[in-house]
Amino acid sequence: MTIKNPSLLIGLGLTLVANMSFAADKPFTWPNGTKAAVNLAYDDALASQLDNAIPALNKYSIKGTFYLNVVSPTLVNRLDAWRAAAQKGHELGNHSIFHQCSKSSPGRDWVTADRDLDKVSVIQMQDQVKVANAFLHAIDGKTERTYTPPCIDLNAGGANYVDGLKSEFVAIKAKPGGVTPDMDTLDPYAVGVDFPTNITGKELIAVVKEAAAKGTMANFTFHGIGGDHLSISNEAHEELLKYLADNKEVYWTDTFVNIMKYVKEQQAKK
Numbered sequence: 001m002t003i004k005n006p007s008l009l010i011g012l013g014l015t016l017v018a019n020m021s022f023a024a025d026k027p028f029t030w031p032n033g034t035k036a037a038v039n040l041a042y043d044d045a046l047a048s049q050l051d052n053a054i055p056a057l058n059k060y061s062i063k064g065t066f067y068l069n070v071v072s073p074t075l076v077n078r079l080d081a082w083r084a085a086a087q088k089g090h091e092l093g094n095h096s097i098f099h100q101c102s103k104s105s106p107g108r109d110w111v112t113a114d115r116d117l118d119k120v121s122v123i124q125m126q127d128q129v130k131v132a133n134a135f136l137h138a139i140d141g142k143t144e145r146t147y148t149p150p151c152i153d154l155n156a157g158g159a160n161y162v163d164g165l166k167s168e169f170v171a172i173k174a175k176p177g178g179v180t181p182d183m184d185t186l187d188p189y190a191v192g193v194d195f196p197t198n199i200t201g202k203e204l205i206a207v208v209k210e211a212a213a214k215g216t217m218a219n220f221t222f223h224g225i226g227g228d229h230l231s232i233s234n235e236a237h238e239e240l241l242k243y244l245a246d247n248k249e250v251y252w253t254d255t256f257v258n259i260m261k262y263v264k265e266q267q268a269k270k
Contacts, residue, residue, distance in 0.1 A: 027215050028183035028266065034252040036211040037259045038244060041065040041173075041193070041221040043095060043148065045072035048227035050081045056225075056238050058088060060245040065256040067095035067148045067221070070132050079139070086140035091255035094136060094147045094169070097128045101151035108151075117156050125156035126164055133168060146256045148173040148193070148221060162189070171260035173219065178207055180216040184270060188260055193219040197230040201239025204232075208243070212250055217259065 030037055040057070042049045045068040057064045066085065068075060075082065086092050102118050103111040111117075117125070133145055147162075147169045154162045154174060162174060171188040178194025180186055196204060204220070211218035224231030244253045252259070 030215075030252050031262065032252070033249070035215055035250050036208065036252070037217040037263075038208050038211065038251050038253040039065060039217070039219045039256045039259055040240075040253065041067060041093065041148070041219070041256060042225070043067045043195075043221050043223050044069060044099065044228075045074045045082070045095075046224055046228040047074055047078070048224045048231070049222075050074060050078055050085075052227070052234055053222070053225040053237065054081075054085050054088075054090065056234070056241055057090070060241045062241055062244060062253050063089045063091070063255050063258075065091040065093050065146070067093040068132075068136065069095040069099040069150065070097040070135050071099070083139050086142075089255075091146070091257050092136050092140050092142070093256065094129060094132050094145050096125075096150055097132050097135075099150045100125070100156075102153045102155065105151070105153065117150075117153055118158065120156045122156050122159050122161040122164065125161040129165055130168060144170050144257055144261070146171050146173070146260065152176065152193075170257050170264070173221065173256070178219050179211045179214065180219070181214070183216050183263060184267065186217075186263065186267075188264055188267075191219060191260070193221050195221050195223070195230070196232055197223065199232055199236060201236040201243075204236060204240040205243050208240075208251060217263075219256070 042053055042064060049066060098115055100115050100117040100120060101108060101111050103116040104118050149162055152174060154160050162172060166189050171191055173193040174190045175192050177192030180192060208218045222232060223229055225237050226234035244251050
C-alpha cells in the first residue's frame with residue numbers, strides 16, 4: 001500500500017496518542033461529584049459493634065461493612081441482630097469460619113494450635129471460606145460478597161489460597177494501607193486497608209482528607225468500638241461519622257461491596 005500523505009498519518013497518530021494520554025490522566029470520577037469514597041468496616045462480629053457501632057452508623061444514615069467469622073458467639077446468640085443490620089443496608093462480609101492466622105508470623109503467640117493457618121491446606125481453607133459464604137447467604141440472602149482474610153494472611157500451609165477465591169467475591173481487602181494511591185491501577189483483589197486502634201477522631205478524619213486530596217478511597221477496618229479488643233472509643237468513632245455525614249458532598253461513604261462494584265465498572269470503561 002502506498003501512503004500518499006505521510007504527514008496526515010503522523011498527525012492522526014499523534015492525535016491518538018494525545019487522546020490516550022488525556023484518558024489516562026483524567027481524574028477518577030466518583031458519584032454525585034464527590035471527591036473520595038470511604039468504607040467503614042468492622043472485623044470479628046463483636047458485641048460492641050452491635051451495641052455501639054451499628055446504632056451510631058444508623059444515627060448518621062451511614063452504611064458499614066461487617067466481616068463476620070462464623071464461630072463468633074454473636075452469630076449464635078444475636079443472629080437476629082445481624083439479620084436486622086443487613087436489612088438496614090449494612091454489608092455482611094466474609095471473614096472465614098475460624099479466623100485462622102499464621103502462627104509462624106511475628107507477634108502471633110496468641111494464635112492457638114487449632115487455629116494455625118500454617119497447618120491448613122489451600123483446598124481446606126478455600127472450602128471453609130465458601131461455606132462461610134453459604135452461611136452468610138442464609139442470613140441476608142445476598143449473592144455478592146467481599147472478603148477480608150483474617151490477619152491479612154494470604155497463605156494456607158505455605159501457599160496462597162486467596163487467589164483461587166477471586167471468582168467468589170466482588171473484591172478482597174488483602175494488604176495494609178488505608179488510602180488507595182491510584183484508582184485506575186487498583187487491583188480489586190488486593191485492596192489496602194487500615195486497622196485503627198487507640199486513635200482519635202481527628203486522626204481518623206486526617207486519613208479521609210488525604211483520600212479526598214488524592215481523589216481516591218479510604219478503607220478502615222475497626223474491631224472493638226467502645227469495648228472488646230483492638231478498640232477505639234465511641235467518641236472517636238462518632239467524631240468520624242459526624243464529619244462524614246456533614247461532608248456528603250465530598251465523601252461517598254458506603255459498603256465495600258457497593259464501592260468496589262462501582263470501581264470495577266469505572267475501570268472497565270477505561
